[in-house]
Amino acid sequence: MGLDIRIPLGLVFLLIGGIMGIFGLYTHGDAALYQKSLGININLVWGGLMFAFGAIMFFFGKRHKSPDALATPSPADPDSSAKPRH
Numbered sequence: 001m002g003l004d005i006r007i008p009l010g011l012v013f014l015l016i017g018g019i020m021g022i023f024g025l026y027t028h029g030d031a032a033l034y035q036k037s038l039g040i041n042i043n044l045v046w047g048g049l050m051f052a053f054g055a056i057m058f059f060f061g062k063r064h065k066s067p068d069a070l071a072t073p074s075p076a077d078p079d080s081s082a083k084p085r086h
Helices: 006-026 042-063 067-071
Strands: none
16 A cells, blocks of 8 residues: 555646646737737746646655665565564
8 A cells, every 4th residue: 555645646646737737828929819818828827826736746756765664674674684673
């Protein structure tokens, strides 16, 4: 159970936010497309927000150490060869 939900969630938001942001950049000059949203390029704005949220989630998911990794000493750990406690 070493998979942190923040990693795949961050990847999904990175992917969808990137696609929306690229579409918003590609259609930046199309005034008819953004007439309903009062001229605001909503694809670019929300694509950027989703991309930033995905990057934050992915970063904190990769940075976090799982409890399993903290509980199991590594073979190179000098304390692992110490005498067992009673």
